[in-house]
């Protein structure tokens with residue numbers, strides 16, 4: 672049976688970190704570039720990154736409603752050689768069935784669902800429906816041996832593998848050392864194939880420039 676690949680959206684194909692940082696830029700006491708760098712490290716709360724609560728950040732974002740989510744730039748606009756959404760999706764289709772799997776925030780989930788659907792349809796076609804929106808903790812309910820989660824969150828990858836699935840910890844900065852987008856797609860494809868052979872332990876893409 673063909674594998675099922677669940678592709679995360681925020682910080683995998685949509686540059687959520689950059690968009691949040693730009694949104695709170697005017698409120699930041701500390702250096703913008705430093706906050707951007709910190710927001711990319713993963714595992715940090717917005718309180719730690721910006722000194723603002725999740726609710727305060729989302730309140731600023733949701734002043735624009737669903738349009739805030741629709742206007743998130745693509746990851747490929749910032750990270751050298753990171754694959755664009757459509758090409759990454761097409762490449763993954765060669766490995767299995769691909770479904771976008773993305774979490775909604777507890778604050779303003781209706782704005783996020785509306786905006787994320789439009790964000791994906793802008794890139795994948797106006798009738799595109801191959802996506803699942805859920806709360807973060809529910810991603811692991813989809814775990815099974817022939818299913819791979821591609822996600823930037825360590826916690827999501829661990830929850831998915833602990834629930835019996837396979838996972839690739841996605842990090843767009845890991846593509847910086849590669850010569851082009853095609854090489855980045857091949858690098859990720861190889862990680863997905865490896866993850867399918869080794870359920871129970873997330874495969875992590877490595878940024879060789881940072882070692």
Ligand SMILES: [Mg+2]
Nearest residue numbers: 679681682823
């Ligand atoms: Mg994510």
